[in-house]
Amino acid sequence: KRLEDLEKSLKAESKPIPPAFNTAKKKAADFLRQQSERSKPRDLTHSAYSSLLTLTITP
Numbered sequence: 001k002r003l004e005d006l007e008k009s010l011k012a013e014s015k016p017i018p019p020a021f022n023t024a025k026k027k028a029a030d031f032l033r034q035q036s037e038r039s040k041p042r043d044l045t046h047s048a049y050s051s052l053l054t055l056t057i058t059p
Contacts, residue, residue, distance in 0.1 A: 003021075003024070003025050003028065006021070007021070007025075
């Protein structure tokens with residue numbers, strides 16, 4: 001959600017979106033897709049990793 005907001009604000013200010021931002025967004029999308037493909041609620045390490053990844057990507 002915050003990635004989308006950042007993207008909107010960058011577009012609103014008509015600044016070029018940094019390539020690193022697009023890369024991070026793509027990685028997040030890929031990860032979320034993988035996670036939904038094999039969603040295991042009992043897999044606590046996976047959800048912990050997911051949280052960590054989210055914190056890392058979120059500006």
